[in-house]
Amino acid sequence: MNKKILKDYAKLIVEIGANVQKGQDVVLYARVNEAYFAEYIVEACYKMKARSVRVEWSDDKITRLKYKYESLKTMTSIPEWNLKKWEHDVNTLPAKIYIVSDDPDALKGIDPDKYTNVKMKNGPVIMKYREQMDNKYQWVIAGIPSEAWAKKVFPNESKNNAVKKLWDAILTATRAYGNPIENWKNHNKVLKEKCEWLNNLGIDELYYKASNGTDFSIKLKKGMVFDGGSANTISGVVYQPNMPTEECFTSPDKYSANGVVMATKPLSVYGKVVNNFGFRFKDGKVIEVIAKEKEHKEVLEHLISVDEGAKRLGEVALVPFDSPINQTNILFYETLYDENACCHLALGRAFNECIKGFEEMTDEEIKAFDLNTSIIHVDFMIGSSDLSIKAKTYDGKIVDIFKNGTWA
Numbered sequence: 001m002n003k004k005i006l007k008d009y010a011k012l013i014v015e016i017g018a019n020v021q022k023g024q025d026v027v028l029y030a031r032v033n034e035a036y037f038a039e040y041i042v043e044a045c046y047k048m049k050a051r052s053v054r055v056e057w058s059d060d061k062i063t064r065l066k067y068k069y070e071s072l073k074t075m076t077s078i079p080e081w082n083l084k085k086w087e088h089d090v091n092t093l094p095a096k097i098y099i100v101s102d103d104p105d106a107l108k109g110i111d112p113d114k115y116t117n118v119k120m121k122n123g124p125v126i127m128k129y130r131e132q133m134d135n136k137y138q139w140v141i142a143g144i145p146s147e148a149w150a151k152k153v154f155p156n157e158s159k160n161n162a163v164k165k166l167w168d169a170i171l172t173a174t175r176a177y178g179n180p181i182e183n184w185k186n187h188n189k190v191l192k193e194k195c196e197w198l199n200n201l202g203i204d205e206l207y208y209k210a211s212n213g214t215d216f217s218i219k220l221k222k223g224m225v226f227d228g229g230s231a232n233t234i235s236g237v238v239y240q241p242n243m244p245t246e247e248c249f250t251s252p253d254k255y256s257a258n259g260v261v262m263a264t265k266p267l268s269v270y271g272k273v274v275n276n277f278g279f280r281f282k283d284g285k286v287i288e289v290i291a292k293e294k295e296h297k298e299v300l301e302h303l304i305s306v307d308e309g310a311k312r313l314g315e316v317a318l319v320p321f322d323s324p325i326n327q328t329n330i331l332f333y334e335t336l337y338d339e340n341a342c343c344h345l346a347l348g349r350a351f352n353e354c355i356k357g358f359e360e361m362t363d364e365e366i367k368a369f370d371l372n373t374s375i376i377h378v379d380f381m382i383g384s385s386d387l388s389i390k391a392k393t394y395d396g397k398i399v400d401i402f403k404n405g406t407w408a
Contacts, residue, residue: 001167009171010040012180012243014048017140018095019239022049025094029056034101037144041097054094060106060148064271067110067118075114076121086129095239096139103148104333107271112302115270119306123375135353138239141336143170152333173244173325173337184240191229194407195248198226198318201399203391205256206316210387212262213278218316219256221369222394225356226250226318234359246325246340249317251350254372255284257313261345262290265331265338265381269299273333277380286311286347304347309374315346321383321405335379342383342405348374 014020026045030038042053066075107115150162157165170176175183208216228248230238262278274296280288286304291297304310319342326341350371352358358366389402400408 001164005171005176006037007040007044008180009174009176010037011044011047012174012176012184013097013140013142014041014044016181016184017142017240017243018045018097018138019237020045020048020050020095020138021237023051025092026050026053026097027056027089027094028053028097028099029058030099031101031146032057032059033146034099034144037099041099045097050095060103064107064110067107067114072114072117075118078122078125083125083129086126090129090132093133093137095137098139098141100141100143100334100336101146101149102334103146103271104152104268104273105271106148110271112270112299116302116306119375123306127375135234135358138233138237140239140241140243142174142243143334143336145170149334153330169328169330169332170337172328173340175244188229188240191245191248194318195226195228198248198401201391202394203399204394205392206401207390207392208259208261208382208387210262210382210384212264212384213260214262214382214384214387216257216259216261216281218258218313219253220250220316221253223356223369224250224252224354227351227354231353232359242336242340244325244337244340246323247317247319247344249315249351249354251354251371252313252316253284254309254312254314254350254370257281257284260290261382263380263382264342264384266333267335267338267378267380268333269303269378272296272299274299281313284312303376303378306376307374309372310348310376312347312372312374313345314348314350314372314374314377315344315379317344317346317379318389318401319343319383320402320407321385321387326383338381339379342381343387343389343402344379344381344383346377346379348372348376348378 020026028041045053145163145166147159150166154162154165203220205219208214226248231241232238258281260280266273266275277291277296279286289297289300321342323341332338352366355369385405387402387405391399391401402408
C-alpha cells in the first residue's frame, strides 16, 4: 500500500478521530506486527502538538501463551504499576487511539472458563477508572490489516493480495479516499439528521420482526436520545469514536426486552468465531442462548455470565441493510466493521451520553436513569434484507422505522 495513503489515513485517525489537542497526552494501543503504522500515528500526534505519546503494545500469540501458561491467580492479580497508569490517565485525560488488527481466531481452543474468570475479576477493577474518565476524553477505534485477519476475510487470496484487498476495504469504509475531512463532515450531517428525526418521534417502544425468527420488542426511556457520528467530551471537544460508523444508536430500558433476536452475521467472541445464534429475552434478561453448535452455545453462555449486566442490553443501533459496508459483501469478522453493516444490539454496558443533557448532570442524576452496567459491551448483528422495525410513540402512534431492512 502506498506510504502516502497510509500516512494520510493515520492523519485522519489522529485529527478527525481522536482530535488530539495541543499539549494533550496520547495513549496508542497497537499490535507489534503493525509497528510501521504505529509510527505514522505517533508522528501525526506530535504534528498535532501532542505533549507525549505512550504506546501500549500487544501481540495475539503472546496473549494466547499467557492464557495457556499463566495461572488464574497471576492473571487476576493486577500489579500496582498498572493501576498507577490508570490513575495517571484519570488525572491527565489523554486521548486514546485503539488500532484493531487482531486475528479473529487468536484464542481458539483457550479454556473459556479461564477467560471468563479473568474478565470477571479484572473487569470491575479497571471499570472504576474508566467510569471516572467517562465522556471526559477523546477516543477512537480504527482498523488496519494483519496477515491473519486478511486471510480470514479473503481465504482464497495470497497473503499479499489479501492484505491489499483488506486495506482497500478499510480505506473505503472509513471514507479515507478523496477528501476525507469533507467526506466525514457530510457523513456526520446525514447521521445527525436521522437521529433528530428519531428523537422528534418520541419513541416509547420498538418492535422487530424478520423471517429468520426475530420477533422482539424493547422500550426506550423518556429522556434518552439517539446519537450517531461525532461525539463531544463534556468540555466540548468533538471527536469521532468509531471509524467507520453508520449507526444511529441509543441505550434502552434494560428491563424491557422481550422475545427472540437472531444474529445475521458471525461474531468473534473470546477469539472464537460463532455463528447461527440468537437470544431469547424476558423482562430484559437473556433466558436462553440459541445456537446450532454446542461449542458456540457454551461460548455465548460464558459471555453472558461475566456479570449481571452481561445478560441485558446496553445498546440499540439502527443501520440500513444497504449501508456502504454491507454493499461490499465482505464479512470482516471484526465488530467495528460488521456492526456498521446492519442493525445490531449490544449486550452489556449502556451509554450515559445517550441521556439528553448528560453533560450538565451530576453522577447521582445519571445513575437515577438506571442504565445497564457491565464490564462488557458486545455488539451482535441482527439486520437482514426483510427486517421490519416499527415504533410505538408516547402518544400511541405506530410509525414504520425500517422496511425491508432499511429506512422506511
